[in-house]
Amino acid sequence: MIHETIVTTAACDGRPHIAPMGARYEGEFVILSPFRPSTTLDNIVASRAAVLNFTTDVRVFAGCVTHCATDWPTVAATRVASIRLAESLAHAELELDELRDDNQRPVLRMKCVHRENHAPFAGFNRAQAAVIEGAVLVSRLFMLPADKVDREMAYLQIAIDKTAGDAERTAWDWLTSAIARHRASLDSAGGSSAELVSH
Incomplete structure (x- = not known):
């Protein structure tokens, strides 16, 4: 584990x-x-x-x-x-x-x-778990196909929409912005994530 x-x-x-x-x-x-x-x-x-x-x-x-x-x-x-x-x-x-x-x-x-x-644990929150999963995806953008990232982020978005507080929404915005920046950099370089990894 x-x-x-x-x-x-x-x-x-x-x-x-x-x-x-x-x-x-x-x-x-x-x-x-x-x-x-x-x-x-x-x-x-x-x-x-x-x-x-x-x-x-x-x-x-x-x-x-x-x-x-x-x-x-x-x-x-x-x-x-x-x-x-x-x-x-x-x-x-x-x-x-x-x-x-x-x-x-x-x-x-x-x-x-x-x-x-130092402080009590208040319980599990689905949006917090979604942000951590999203952070893992962002850390692997260089090796994951764009459609896989999009599918998983779309699913994780459900937990954000239903259960997130301000901190989780801020964290999620950072992640989605990072994905957008990554895609923009690929567009300017003229290739996809998968193409860049394979070279």
Whole structure:
């Protein structure tokens, strides 16, 4: 099972980095597998630390993948040399236990050394789930056929229309705008996503 989270890390000079990332659990360990090149990977190797942030503010997911908003407030982690989102519902602080190197996708085995809860979880929201699915689509625009993206976004739009609040609508607008920008860039380059990937 893969859980969609926000991973925060800090560079050696303290600069924060925020990235949506899937995480797997193996007992007390968290498994992260970032694709190279990866600022998250570089920061973890240097600091041996990271933080998993649990949030229902899906603007963070959408903002990161679309580059519409990346400067989310952070504070210092409690036990590890990293940072966390200031407004997360909860967070888990991780220390690097093992690095299984790979040219494309290294595996980071991280030990959870500290957890904190900050706010109650209000329940599941379909629009929030739709935004996360939309963010995954946007992160893969370079490899997915346009008609597949359109079909899936149209279906996800139903949940947005029925259950979204202001934050979800903002995040969704960022995603749809990113798709439009991607299509415009393809038009100016004279090719489709599939054609560009195949060359």
